[in-house]
Amino acid sequence: MASEDPFDSALDLLRRLNPADTAKNVEAICALNPSLTEDLLESVDVPLAVKKCSRTGREFLCCDYNRDGDSWRSPWSNQFEPPVEDGEGVVPSERVRKIEVAANEAFDTYRELYYEGGISSVYLWDVDDGFAGCVLLKKTVAPSVKSGSGAWDSIHVFEALDRPRAAHYKLTSTIILNLGMKADALGKMDLAGNLVRQVEQDAAVEHDGSHVANIGRMVEDMEIKMRNQLQEVYFGKAKDVVGDLRSLQPLSETNRDRETQREMISNMTNRG
Structure with missing residues (x-):
């Protein structure tokens, strides 16, 4: 064998x-x-790690797409933290770097509007006939007695292939959700998992700035759809499980209702 x-x-x-x-x-x-x-x-896909850029003092997210050995490239300074041993590391071309800077500014605004906090990072790299990249978003909730703890990680990997006055985009999105609650009265509960979705579409491109708008719309639409799906799968299923495990009615009332039901069925049977 x-x-x-x-x-x-x-x-x-x-x-x-x-x-x-x-x-x-x-x-x-x-x-x-x-x-x-x-x-x-x-x-x-694993939850995103966080590092701080020593040159700008801003936090950024780490993944395999900005890694070179044990160093990670900061989207703010375009430098590796810590510096790579054998040189400057792989960085995007001048044109792609300009798009990367604009994308980081755009998604920093998106993060603040949709997440009201958290961290975002965008990394781009050159490929044949275009460029590729990833949009990373992370939001965590500090553990507390009332709300528990939680972490949301979004990883959007895309490819933009140049076409005449247009571009073809391929997007693969992964959302990692981790929720937890621990209390003496309730015990401990963990709810964790991930959801992956893909989409392709063509969009018009007038200049390099159009790529940022096109990718932004795709990521926004995908996150809305995936958030709705997670709400149905995670919270809907969790509600069903908790409802089956524990009733809000006292046990005495539940037993009384069952006894009344049995008496009604018995009376109907006897009359027949």
Whole structure:
């Protein structure tokens, strides 16, 4: 019998473990088998880490798309933190960098309007016939007795292929949601998971600034749709589970209602 591929086995294992511990589990698997590190980091979405740009003092988000070894490129300074050992690291071309700067300004406004806080980062890189990039958004809620804790991570990876006076966009969006509650009276509850969706569309392009507007609309529409789906899946299902596990009525009233129901059914049967 042929042995299973270690990478497939690692992915299969991660699918069976608690989604809230994905980052910790990926780190543990990489420590056990370092040869899987690159493939796992590219394939598995984990909650976004936060670093501070030493040149601007602003926080930025870290992912595989702005990583070079153990360093991460800041979207604000275009420099790696900490500096890479073998040079300046891979940075976008001058044209793509200008689009990246404009996109970071636009999504910083989007983040403030929609999230009322949190952190955003946009990273772009050159590809044949266009460019690609990712839009990252993160919002966390500090643990408290009343509201519990929570974290929302949005990862939007896209490709923009140039066409005559237009562009073809491919967008893959992942949202990682992690909610928790811990109290002496209620105990501990964790609700974690992720949702992935894809979309493609063509849009008109008059100048490089059009790319920022087009990508912004796609990300905004996708986040609205995914948020509605998460509301149905996460909160609707959680409400159903809690409703089945615990009734709001006292047990005595529930038993009395059941007894009344049984008497009514018995009387109807006897009359028949």
